[in-house]
Amino acid sequence: MEELPSNPTHPALPAGYVIQATGIKKVYKRGREEIVALWDTNLSILPGEFIVMIGPSGSGKSTLLHLLGGIDRPTRGELRVNGVDLITANEDALTRFRRDNIGFVFQFYNLLPSLNALDNVILPLLAKGMSWKASRERGAVVLEQVGLSHRQKHTPSQLSGGEQQRVAIARAMALEPRVILADEPTGDLDRASSNSIINLMVDLKQRLGVTFIVATHNLNLLQVADRSYELTDGHLNRMSNGPAGYI
Ligand SMILES: Nc1ncnc2c1ncn2[C@@H]1O[C@H](COP(=O)(O)OP(=O)(O)O)[C@@H](O)[C@H]1O
Ligand SMILES: [Mg+2]
Incomplete structure (x- = not known):
């Protein structure tokens, strides 16, 4: 059997890759036109790594x-995330995979405006069937982890942009995903709020071993990337040196 790599950033986390992509390619079809958004891409990521991807708009x-x-889904290639083969998974399996393995964070937070911070955070828990009481307890824990215990009852319009993104990160973490995918998470924030969101993500990685993959224009993030x-x-190209022995 192939030997699994040990984990240089988090010796306590399991060995082996949490994400392994081999030769994945994505072609979008628009009418008769084909757009190759991603060429043959290889990427292997260990649990608890903080990965940063930069690139201009439209780069993929x-x-x-x-x-x-x-x-x-990729047009071609092999892709396993947290042990799930995303090529062969059917739609139901893919839906379960997203819910149980991945937290998503977006540029514009995507919070429900009529719900307060706590209710936004517990939505995925209720949707999974957790009781009202257990959901609220878990919601309070994750809001505390992002430093927002004092804002539970605030609706998005009563929160700053940085606070709204903290709520969105808490919601992404509610079901304890192994991986958080963040798409331009600081794109709508001023410099101070951006830095505080970056520090929060690094802190969550260090304390909880969450794997982060962050797409961004914010070059400050390069300083904290593994x-x-x-x-x-x-085309995906490696920028900095990481632990030897893997892509
Ligand atoms: N659903 C889609 N249908 C057709 N083309 C798309 C679609 N989504 C993205 N694209 C194209 O794929 C390329 C990469 O887009 P995207 O991944 O959104 O880049 P980025 O996030 O770096 O701005 C762009 O040329 C974009 O126009
Ligand atoms: Mg984009």
């Missing part, structure tokens, strides 16, 4: 995150 960042998160990549016209 969101496409890659969608593939890794089971929102969309590994970073640049996407150019659908």
Whole structure:
């Protein structure tokens, strides 16, 4: 059997890759036109790594995150995330995969405006069938983890952009996913709020071993990355050196 790599950033986390993509390619069809959003892409990620992807608009960042998160499927290639084969999984399995394995964080937070912070965070828990009481207890824990215990009852319009993104991160973490995929998470924030969201993500990685994959224009994120990549016209290139022995 192939030997699994040990985990240099988190010795306590399980060995082996949480994400393994081999030769994945994504072609979008628009009428008769074909757009190659992602060329043959290889990527192996260990649990608890903080991965940053930069690249201009249209370079394929969101496409890659969608593939890794089971929102969309590659046109070709092999892709396993947290032990699930995303190529062969049927639609039901893919829905379960997204719910149980992945937290998503977006540029514009995507909170429900009529619900307060706690209710936004517990929605995925209730949807999974957790009781009202247990959901609220868990919701309070994750809001505490993002430093927002004092804002439970605030609705999004009563929160700053940075606070709204903290709520969105708490919601993404509610079901304890192994991986959080963040698409331009600081794209709508001023510099101070951006830095505080970056520090929060690093803190969650260090304390809880959450794996982060962040697509961004914010070059400050390169400083905190375990590994970073640049996407150019659908080609993914490694930027910095990480632990030897894997891609
Ligand atoms: N659903 C889609 N249908 C057709 N083309 C798409 C679709 N989504 C993205 N694209 C195209 O794929 C390329 C990569 O897009 P995207 O992954 O959104 O880049 P980024 O997130 O880096 O801005 C772009 O040329 C974009 O126009
Ligand atoms: Mg994008």
